Amino acid sequence: MKLLGRIFRYIFWFFVTAGIAWVMKKAVDSATRSRVSGGRERPRVEPQPAAKALFRDPVCGTYVAEDISYFFQQGKETLHFCSRDCMDHYQRDLNRAAGHDNDREAKRLAAGV
Numbered sequence: 001m002k003l004l005g006r007i008f009r010y011i012f013w014f015f016v017t018a019g020i021a022w023v024m025k026k027a028v029d030s031a032t033r034s035r036v037s038g039g040r041e042r043p044r045v046e047p048q049p050a051a052k053a054l055f056r057d058p059v060c061g062t063y064v065a066e067d068i069s070y071f072f073q074q075g076k077e078t079l080h081f082c083s084r085d086c087m088d089h090y091q092r093d094l095n096r097a098a099g100h101d102n103d104r105e106a107k108r109l110a111a112g113v
Contacts, residue, residue: 055080059090 054063062082069080070087074094081087 057082057086059086062086 052065052067054065055069056063058079058081060082064080064082066080069082070084072079072081072087072090079090081090
């Protein structure tokens, strides 16, 4: 009977010691975390990048951002192109249309239709 009592006593003290160690670990982790982050931990919020304006290429219809586009000034209007090829195609058709006296035909050719 003494042996069984000793076993229960060891098991009891083992759980008491493990519980105390667990509580102390939590307290140390909590104190360390509050010291590092300056109090309560706040969720990180990444700033959203500002939306960029997109312009439609008049030749192929692709939408392109201003900072990566090829642009062509036509009067007061600025046209944005997705590639150098589209811009050259537009200028070539515009020069070809300049020979035509029909304004509607010139716009049709310039649009690549």
